[in-house]
Amino acid sequence: MSKNRQERQTLYQKLLLLGTDKHGSERVLYPTKPKGSVQKVPILGGTPISADTAEALRKQVFGSAELRSPMESEWLGQSFCFNDADTPQSYSLKMPKVTNKGLAMCVQGFILKHLLFTRRGPRVVTDPSTLLRATTRAQEEALVGALSDILWKAGERQHAVLCLTQENVYVNDSSSYQTDGCTERIHTFEFKKQDELTFNLKKYLFEFLAEDGNGLLLFLYSVVLSRGFAKIVDDMDGEENSLLQSNGTIHPALATLLLTGRATLYLHNGIIYEGSEDTMAKARTGIVTRAEVGLLVWSREEDSGRSSVGSRLKTPSFPVWVTRCKDMYGILFNPNKELTRDYHAENRFDLHYYSANPNQTTATIITIDTRSQTTRDEYHSPPLENLIHTKWQGAEVNWNGSAPYV
Structure with a gap:
């Protein structure tokens, strides 16, 4: 056997692992690629x-x-x-x-x-x-x-x-x-x-x-x-x-x-002028373009002038919303891109909620139904439902068995 062929065979054997299946037959196990690619480099x-x-x-x-x-x-x-x-x-x-x-x-x-x-x-x-x-x-x-x-x-x-x-x-x-x-x-x-x-x-x-x-x-x-x-x-x-x-x-x-x-x-769309010509109306610049990832905000104590969220944040390019609920952050999302593109998709849909809360041990999936409008008292509703209603007013919110923890 030539030297080059021996070297190729040795290399091949190093790359292969021989094993046996449950019937005792020989099989070849190929080395797997590393799961991650992150390495520390200078x-x-x-x-x-x-x-x-x-x-x-x-x-x-x-x-x-x-x-x-x-x-x-x-x-x-x-x-x-x-x-x-x-x-x-x-x-x-x-x-x-x-x-x-x-x-x-x-x-x-x-x-x-x-x-x-x-x-x-x-x-x-x-x-x-x-x-x-x-x-x-x-x-x-x-x-x-x-x-x-x-x-x-x-x-x-x-x-x-x-x-x-x-x-x-x-x-x-x-x-x-x-x-x-x-x-x-x-x-x-x-x-x-x-x-x-x-x-x-x-x-x-x-x-x-x-x-x-x-x-x-x-x-x-x-x-x-x-x-x-x-x-x-x-x-x-x-x-x-x-x-x-x-x-x-x-x-x-x-x-x-x-x-x-x-x-x-400011979270409103575009520029709003506060004051009058006599008092030198001041420009308040909010969100100038439609966001890719949205933001929904709710708190009874919020400064209404700064927390009034416009459609450029409420209806982002992708159905993903960062939530600020009583100063606590979380995220709502839906895997269907059409949710922010076609209003028909908003009749009844699910929202995944994640907040890294220690009490959240399984996925929290909330169903939103906008077809039947309901009247709710925000003082007796979970804060997250109040936040959801800032985007889908009057919608029925179903926690699907999960105890409302936000």
Whole structure:
């Protein structure tokens, strides 16, 4: 036997595993591909963060850079983490901390967009229940697509900035800045094409998934730099508010930034002028284009001027809605794309609800029937039903045996 043939046969034997079936017959077992593709690789290039940018980031997000606050500690050491693959809830992110839930739910909305509606190819399964039982690879691809969509939208589809960390420290403690172990180690990468952004997100996805990493904060910083400090202040009517509130939860304007690319305080369609010509009517800019992922809001204590949700959020391109119910975030979705395209599909339909609530051990599927209008007292109705009625007024809401826990 020639040397080359021997080498080929040796290689072939290494690639094959011999086994036997229940009848004792020999069979060949081919090595399986790894379930996931995420690997830790060296982060090369980029621009080291400056002291001015590090301070500005901390102020924009946390309100101050001088001291590391308890609120900031809630965000350090937190990354994106999916529920176990190939299970009924494998489409969803784990959210161990209430403070991070608002940001994670907005990302979850775009994850569902990619899992359910944007996958292409002849071998792509279209059965919703199968798509929701996501494999590890499907989880990773959906997360990359979600992060890319949000960052590209924040950069007005012209550019995006990605924050990744290095071992080196570029900003030291000073009277105006206290190190936190993350911000001062950032390298920033700017991209002018979304394909390049997506490629690098996939390449460095480990930064956003690492259990001991700062994936959530790095992504939040990336959103801020993609939008730009000046535009965020302008979006918020000149109010220099931090994007996280005093309890560590996200400011409502951060939710609109993540969903629409603009950190607006208002949820109505377009521009509304408040006041009169005599009092110099001021423009209040809300949602300027139809959102891909929607937002529904309900609370008895809400400022009605800022929480009046317009159709561009109520009827998004995809039937996925982030929910803010009494300041608690969740998500409603339906796998049928026609639900937001054909009003006939809204006669009777199901909505999946996910909130990462510890009490939610099985899928919560709520049936909405708009054919028979009912009168309900919102003071005696579950908050989530009141939220649903802001979109489907008077509809009958059936929890299908689940005890209303929201």
